[in-house]
Amino acid sequence: MALKIVKGSIDRMFDKNLQDLVRGIRNHKDDEAKYISTCIDEIKQELKQDNIAVKANAVCKLTYLQMLGYDVSWAAFNIVEVMSSSKFTYKRIGYLAASQCFHESTDVIMLTTNQIRKDLSSPNQYDTGVALTGLSCFVTPDLARDLANDIMTLMSHTKPYIRKKAVLIMYKVFLKYPESLRPAFPRLKEKLEDPDPGVQSAAVNVICELARRNPKNYLSLAPLFFKLMTSSTNNWVLIKIIKLFGALTPLEPRLGKKLIEPLTNLIHSTSAMSLLYECVNTVIAVLISLSSGMPNHSASIQLCVQKLRILIEDSDQNLKYLGLLAMSKILKTHPKSVQSHKDLILQCLDDKDESIRLRALDLLYGMVSKKNLMEIVKKLMLHVDKAEGTTYRDELLTKIIDICSQSNYQYITNFEWYISILVELTRLEGTRHGHLIASQMLDVAIRVKAIRVFAVAQMATLLDNAHLLTGNMQRNGICEVLYAAAWICGEFSEHLENPMQTLEAMLRPKVATLPGHIQAVYVQNAAKLFATVLKSQEGNTDGTVTQDTSQLMIERLPVFVQSANLEVQERASCILQLVKYIQKLQQKDVEVAEEVSALFAGELNPVAPKAQKKVPVPEGLDLDTWINEPPSESESEDEQPKAIFTKEEPKHSRARHTEVDEKELARRREARKQEQANNPFYIKSSPSSQKVYQETPGVDHIPVIQIDLTVPLKVPGLPMSDQYVKLEEERRQKERAEKKKKDKKKRKEKRSGRGKKHDSGPESEEDITPAHMVDIVTEEMPETTYFNALPSDDDEKDPNDPHKALDIDLDKPLADSEKIPVRSHRAAEAAKSPVEDRDADGIATQLPKKKHGKEKREEKKKKDKDRERKKSKDEKKKKKHKSEEKDGDLLGAEVDEPVVQSEEPSQASEPPTSNSAEVSDLDFWLSNAPVPSNIQEVPKVAAAEAASAAEVISGGAQDSEPDEPKDAEMEATKPSKHKKKKQKKEKEDKEKKKKKHHHYHHHSDGVGEESVQNGTVEEEEEPLPSMSNYCLLAENSYIKMMMEDADQVYDIQGNLQDGSQVVVSVIFENKCDSFLKSMEFNVLDSLNSKLQRPEGSGPHDSLAVPFQLPPGVSNEARYVFTVQSIVMPQKLKGTLTFIVKTEESSTHEKLDFKLHFTCTSYLITTPCYSDAFAKLLESADLKSSSVRLEGVNMPFHHLLARICFHHHFSVVERIDSCASMYSRSIQGHHVCLLVKTSGQTVSIDAKCDEPMLLGNVLDEIKQTFSQC
């Protein structure tokens, strides 16, 4: 064997390992692909071998190749093989490969379930860790479902290393298997207060990630997070929590109010920039959520802005970037505070870092005013010229348009300026935003009537120079502006100076190279121009101009008739025919101008896109009925021939037109030079913005020949926007002067001192009047449709978003049906007797009333407690109100939730309070005035509740069955019928519980020492602590310990000789006002019973309690004991040491206690069938014993219930006043009881294979009943 191993490893030496592979690849730079393919062949050979080491080595190499982009999915099965190796070394390689290559559709994943489960429960923490890490990468819905329970158990593992990984992976499990969220959530919440900072951080991480997607479900956690925020010192955790609050505040403005103060403190105190930044961000979120109707938080805003300014001014580009990012959030709600930092932001526009410039651009949007718009845009235009790379330039372009057009052109005072800006923007090469410029041009020209003359002139020039735009930029969208230009020139042609020239420009042959929709507009508007020309020549007796125009149309239109675009073709042929007809009429000297222009009469008004919705549908009109039968689905075929046609056409025509172009261009260039030189009104772009508007142009400046240059072109004849800045400045000055004069006059007249501020102060926004009589036609927007148009909440969520499934209400109590599936066992199913099923039906209807009563009692108790504590009257009222509400709800809402009687009163008492109270808690917590003192309030409330709950418990522990008389008392007032049913139900519940234990007992073997009972989650939600297994362990003025023994007992069947384990859960409750920490639990081991301690610790070492206790809080820890002999009850002495920490001092305290293991505690509730039971009794090896109980004054089923509950028996069969019961010890002893009752006497005959155990159990039963 050893030889084989050595031989194997010698073989292995000569295999290539990962390093060899890497080295090889580096040495074969030229033929890398070939080398790798030979390597892959080698790997395939290696994978065929049996030696796992060779396989692991091969898989390791594959992982590397996967990174380089080679397909390794074929080796998936081998990866699984390596994963299942028992050696950690190979396992780790396997899991790494799996995490890199596996995904949901990898089919071998389903083979891994059991392997992963095995690894998760491995005694080696690194096996578990590696499995968790791997699983986090390739978890599938199936894996999540099958392993959720195992992972949940790991969340309470003793090792923080495992705990934090298990907590973190739960998020992935939730995503894949949303049903697990509710059952797992209570434990996840617990982990928020884990003593290990890593685990705590992981829990915060997961909850923040969950809450970010569905914040409303996590509002109730706000107080807890608030506490964490004020107590934690871990910046990672703080950042996460603060980010979470940012997501929660929009839902609950009161939360925001509460947050401002602590956040402000953090901002002042922290030295970590990351934390400071997140605080500022959340304060901003709070301010946004408060912005409606809240009194000014100007101090906070100022603080934020001021801190952000520091960030922006920092030399670190990262901080600068983030500062700008956060600033833009403030901008939305508090633009004023940001505006004061305009200088800084403009400065950032010049930053060399593009990311920073982009962020600064975002901010500019809110910086502009009437006063500075021109200046800012001028600056941006400079950037446009300088910008390299189209993305940034496009961004600039859209920003300029955004800034100018915002809120209905609010800040534009001079539209001539704006039009010229738009025209200048058309010089941009390669921009994708041609349509944006075009729509702006159209919008302005249509809505601002006063600007039309100017706009039309500009557009005409643009059309005239269209070749500059289309020349080498046809590919990109800038030619879209021609669409706007043509339309504006056509529609408002009455303003054209020289319609003939424009018409000629629109009918140039080169137009045919433009996109179809633009050509169509050209053709249509050429017709409009034609009408205008005719009209302008109307009085003119000399018909040559009109004749020429018609002739021009007839000559040029045929090009368009041949267009591949249907729209163009149709319009062109229509208009061509029309013109031909007109020409005929002209030749007959008929006056046609009137009629032709009537074709285009009437003004177009702007209409909002959704205005149609405002028009009421006439009565009797059904818009949904078909007028004709719907067409068949064959339309797509019609498309086909057209596509073929267009494909051929463009090449064809382009070739033809280029020739013409060259000649034409030369000719026209000459003509234009001539023309422009002679035209005194020709407006030329001057290089210096300071120069005056109308300057005689230098002919040489006309850049027509520069078509092919990549530098931005200046379109000749277009005014530079810069001039307007100067003009505007002058105009404003003049206006101001005039105003002053007026004011002076006024003052003189009025002689009142009131006007002083008016004239001397700087020019305010309102003072600036628009240059033109601007008549902005506002679009009408029907209000209703406006809101309809807004995306609703539902639309925003992507239905495929995995987080949608996690939108689960977590405050609702868990239903019995909600649990994480566990591996089921045959026996568990067999236990379901038909009797139970029948009973189950009866419960549902009975249930609510009972809960109702119980709840009231508890509420009453709480109220009493409150009174004692002299709580404010308000709160009481609120609670009362809440409880009433709750009662009402319960009747309706919780009918179908089976309630199981719980043996864990402290947990059980929680749900009613945490349901009704959690809500009221939050309300209460939030409704407090936002003063820092109420941070203290939170624990107090919790303390009050815990204390009241604890009273129930402690009462229960001290006089053993305090609830019983109360129950009886209560029931006496109710009809007896109800009583019966209730008890029946109780019994049923117990049976259910038994089942649960059974589950547990089978599935949690192999789990670590501090494992938690499987059913805990469900039981936490079970109210009614009428019977308690918890008994008081010890108590002093600081702490109270309560113990529940042996309720969860491990039985490792194959392990009987080694003795068995008993789990004891101990509730630690802090009774004082101070913080309890460093608690250590120690028990003096006896020969028979030993406390299980982690590996490596000595037999007398104490165990640290894995939590700390704030005032009034209780928590539960579980300890595992190994027991050798179970026939005798045991007593163990123990000590709890802890540190009491008050504000001034901390003292070391100690509490002694005795753990009492009864024989009952070694019994496990095990169901048994009557036939099996009969066989058991028949067998000879059982010893019998019996006991008589006198004076037992309780119904028989009640009695049975008690035995079942306190002594872990199950009822096998019951006939009238006689019942057989069964239980089994952890070491496999059978215990059978026959219980008979007559009057007040109960006789119990018992049989067991271990007489001593039996005797002790019977004694204990006797004791139980003697106590009542």
Add this chain to the structure above:
Amino acid sequence: MIKAILMFNNHGKPRLSKFYEHYTKDTEQQIIRETFHLVSKRDENVCNFLEGGMLIGGSDYKLIYRHYATLYFVFCVDSSESELGILDLIQVFVETLDKCFENVCELDLIFHVDKVHNILAEMVMGGMVLETNMNEIITQVDAQNKMEKSEAGIAGAPARAVSAVKNMKLPEMPRNINIGDINIKVPNLPSFK
């Protein structure tokens, strides 16, 4: 959440890729290439955040990167992560590598990708930050390495000897691509626990 962690050198050669979401292998390679192009054209003294990049998608995501001598470390994260926090995490990662490899250089990372993965696994799990404390990370990594060694035992000895012989050739290769002084590029970063 962290969506992906990439490591490549100045020439765009991948040194480590970890995707916490599934992509096809072609897309993965494309993402690496595109990210390299985005990141490599940026100056040294600009900010470490890059928005968008269609590859990783969505306005919610950001690329956060750091450049150390010959290597780029790129994290793609969504808005739930703190930008400065992630920058710090990268720093912790690099420092951890430096400690684990004793003066890490690119070659170490090239030849021991598996180890780098193991270290990373102790810091980030399934796209969520697991541990930020460097000492804790190193403790866990060391403990696992120790286990690996003890498992190899006697059987591993010959293999170790062979690899030692093989590694003797290593010095011939350029070892000068040192990651260098890792503190070069962390001027104003705040203390961050």
